[in-house]
Amino acid sequence: MARRNRRTALSGTAVGYLRVSTAEQADSGAGLDAQRMTIEHECARRGWTLVEVFEDRGVSGKSLDGRPALTEALGAVDDRTAAALVVAKLDRLSRSVHDAAGLLDRAQKSGWTLVASDLGVDTSTSAGEAMANVMATFGQLERRMISQRAKDALAARKAAGVKLGRLRTLPDEFVERVVEMREAGSSFAKIADALTAEDVATAQGGQRWYPSTVRAVLLSQR
Structure with missing residues (x-):
């Protein structure tokens, strides 16, 4: 799709961005269709024209790297093909505080608006920017807590004198996740x-x- 010049970009236009990680594809609440519907409703509520929707399938939100659809979406708002970038949930865009802060700064400098409809985030307002920063912080905290729970479970088993082995010390919640x-x-x-x-x-x-580690976990469940 041809890009428009900054001077000719129309207000009230937006592009959407969708993302699902491998673990979330079976979750209808975080599926691509559900996100698309939310974005369409948000644009309709605001009276915006949704120019295009970009999709990244099966990728993590930890980093902005390796996400070609996000690169296209950001290019669309940077060069003023659209005036706003809309996501259904802030964590679809980024789970990294550093990356989220960078995107907020990028939006401000380039003059486009970021909207996360799950939180009412709208970076055209000061309150909206503050909310986006807070929620990005909690998203990163959640990832770290998941990792810490696994480490704590391992330490507890060591303290209890349990003989350690790769398959025996993996918490049940993570074994179930691998199977799913x-x-x-x-x-x-x-x-x-x-x-x-x-x-x-x-x-x-x-x-x-x-x-090989994943395969071993699955074989242990047979």
Whole structure:
């Protein structure tokens, strides 16, 4: 789609951005269709024209890297193809405080508006910017807490004298998650990448997952 010059961009126009991670594809509340509907309703409520919707499938929100649809969406508002970027949930855009802060600054400097409809965030207002920063902080905190719970469970088992092994020390909640992701059609590599990106600790407390590790977890459940 041809980009418009900044001077000819129309107010009341927006682009939408959708994202689902591998772990979330089976969750209808975070699915692409649900996000698209929310974005369409938000634009209609504001009287905005939705110019285009960009989708990233099966990618983490931890980093802005490796998300081609987001790159296109940001390019659209930066060069004034549209005046606003709308997401259904702020964590669809970013779970990193650093990245979220950078996007807020980018929006301000480039003169476009960021809207997250789940929180009523609207960066055209001071209150909206403050809310976006607060929620991005809690999103990053949640990821760190998930990882810390796994590490705490490992430490507790060590203290109790449990013989440690990769399969035996992985908390049940994470074993169940791996099984669900596999049943949803994710490959071993995609599951490993998703868990690594979200800072979920392995059974040994490590930060890096591998396809072989995921496969071993699944085999232990048979």
